[in-house]
Amino acid sequence: MVTLKCPVCGGQVNVEDDALPGEIVEHECGAQLEVYKENGKLALRLAEQVGEDWGE
């Protein structure tokens, strides 16, 4: 596990070591977060909103 910072509330978020960029993590503050890589390290940002061209 790695502990990352929620970009919305600043709280701690635990993410699996083998998480991949693009994984969605729900935080207790209600934020939908997306894992991404910054300088080779895992980080969190607000997840992308559903776009018009999304879906099956």
Add this chain to the structure above:
Amino acid sequence: MIVGVTYDLLRWEERNLIQEATKLGHKVIPIYTKDFYHLFSEDNQFQNLDVVLQRNTSHQRALSTSLIFETLGYNVINDSRTLINCENKLITTALLSRHNIKVPKTAIAFSKDKALEVASKLGYPAVIKPIEGSWGRMVAKAVDEDTLRSFLEYQDYTSVGFKNVYYIQEFVKKPDRDIRIFVIGDEAPVGIYRVNTKNWRTNTALGAIAEPLKIDDELKDLALKVKEVIGGFFLGIDVFEDKERGYLVDEVNGVPEFKNTVRVNQFNLSEYLIRKIEEWIRK
């Protein structure tokens, strides 16, 4: 094999595909689209991928990355041509009807006046859909001309692409369900009913419940014929049941979701797909 999986959002499906391919002894290279770029004048940054699985949620990203990996000479499932055929409903409808595959009665018009005129020929209720888009979003049922007029007006002011192309369909009086059947390689191994008694739209994204489907020969033949016409290796085909006309093909999905199908059928779709790809690559 070395399997590239290109994706923008890691859903259950992508995770499961990566897991199952790894379990079968393949090397999986996840390709997160937002970390990806391609410079045409430079060498390929991915060496020796045997196949690329296209799993982008965004159609633009899916189409673009399929095209790039095809250009690099890779086998891509699904390829860009198939994605175009699936994503644009006018193209899908045109291809299917040209090859005598039954579809719901569908009209296309380019002005509101003509849209209203042709809708009166289809009869009400009529269904209006954006010609690109999915999960049932913005698909609307107009009970009468007045309602349709409002929807046409809404379409004019949306930001969806092709907003001046009006795609209008008869409302098929199907049971409270439709069929989603999967084509994988040359087989149609699994499918579900999507049952919704509360909403006439039967997308599971809109709360429909999945139930296992028994695939009869007619349905299987139909699915494989659709694949022949649309192309691709892995498709999700939406079918309506009409009392008089039988099966009508409504839509084809080029990057299908399958979580509910796996759950209700106890069918390991990811494993099946990977094994079919192994066979295909060996040939």
